[in-house]
Amino acid sequence: MILIADGGSTKADWILLDKTGEQVFKTRTVGLNPEILSSELLKSRIQENQDLTSCKDNVTNVFFYGAGCGTEKNTLLLKSVFESFFVNAKVDVKEDTFAAVYAVTTKPGIVCILGTGSNSCYFDGEKVDVRIPSLGYILMDEASGNYFGKKLIRDYYYHKMPKDIAAKFETQFNLEADTIKRNIYKEQNPNAFLAQFAEFIFKNERNVYFNKVLTKGIKEFFENRIIPFKESGQVPVHFVGSIAYFAQDIIKDVAHYYLVELGDIIRRPIDGLITYHRNQLKLEKI
Helix, strand or coil: CEEEEEECCCEEEEEEECCCCCEEEEEEEECCCCCCCCHHHHHHHHHCCHHHHHHCCCCCEEEEEECCCCCHHHHHHHHHHHHHHCCCCEEEEEEHHHHHHHHHCCCCEEEEEECCCEEEEEECCCCEECCCCCCHHHHCCCCCHHHHHHHHHHHHHCCCCCHHHHHHHHHHCCCCHHHHHHHHHCCCCHHHHHHHHHHHHHCCCCCHHHHHHHHHHHHHHHHHHCCCCHHHHCCCEEEECHHHHHCHHHHHHHHHHCCCCEEEEECCCHHHHHHHHHHHHHHHHC
């Protein structure tokens, strides 16, 4: 049986396929980002899922596409964790940009991720080229959930957030300084903690302030993660992730501003990954 996973910092979606490509189950774990989690914590998050525990000895292949898997060190760490759990499986770990590509296109294009974190790559129709390595939520991740979460918190504390919006913000989150600092500097998953604040934008009615925040962040992403690709004026630009999905109206406006052809925008790549791996199974049988 084949296990496919799309893993972010907040959550990871898993699909088990039998040898004919039929879906056995779909399940979800907490995020599995090896950049910010220890091997012990990664393993415990997998073990907590009953679906994965029940099938672990029968899995023959694990294909994991995840955030934080852009370096050899992190890839080997996660591969080792999976191999110790799925003892009979061949394990393949790739960066989440590969999942995004496989989910949206088979033709040349620029593929972007806007979720808890953000990233981009160029796909020439055969190979995925991540030309700008991601340095994570502190230095990069423009237009991501954690980027917008940080922006909202800063605006609230600097009194730049409109008063009526700030009053509503206070009712939906614990904004005590000690709580925020503890979660950012001492707890696990600081990027996911920050990203939860971005939900405030999308769970409330859009207004001038929200649109200004979104436009600024998405323009920064285009300027740093899309326009530097020399192919940006020649191929479509696709987006994957919850932030991209809920902010697609702003993305369309910004793409028009930069004269960029917009491709597909999807929320979750897991369904596209199923199609990709089913096609791979068919090719193996030919």
